[in-house]
Amino acid sequence: DIQMTQSPSSLSASVGDRVTITCRASQSSGTFLNWYQLKPGKAPKLLIYSASSLHYGVPSRFSGRGSGTEFTLTISSLQPEDIATYYCQQSFNPLFLTFGGGTKVEMK
């Protein structure tokens, strides 16, 4: 299976800060990399698919980059509603989809 490693596991930032989360794959995942936002008690949301495509309805302050084994999710200006846990997910091996360990974003 392809192991996904996210860093940091948690971070604290202020409103308006630029926040970057990194996801590394144990082997190349091409651009078959997706990002999700999870909040307690709510349906998870798809943010970015295929490494850099913004899912419809997602604010433009979210962006994704990368290919191969290293990917990033950036929030250009952190908002209070962005407090959540973020996960990457690979589908380079569609018979064994795997997620990163998550990055919890908190407000400073």
Next chain:
Amino acid sequence: QVQLQESGPGLVKPSETLSLTCIVSGGSISSGGYYWSWIRQHPGKDLEWIGFMYHDGSTYFNPSLKSRINISMDKSKNQLSLRLSAVTAADTAIYYCARVERGGGNYFFDNWGQGTLVTVSA
């Protein structure tokens, strides 16, 4: 907008079978074009893909869970079901159903339910 709603018992005894259903509204699971999946989130926050199913009956399971999983569809009720046998405390998790879009070979979960918590305990 497709909506998904999971339901099932919140408490299951060890060694028993966990059974969950997911009612889909706003879209048909029979229409093709999408896979339908189960995912779980363990208490420590790790997400784990369980498996998915296509409308033609084909299924794909996480190899680490394959021997204990059954995923099925009831097209007349527009619902997806999960059965996980021989559960242990390690199966305690929030269980989500989700729609899977396949775009350019990439598989991603574009619509999710709110999830249902299942605790395995005697």
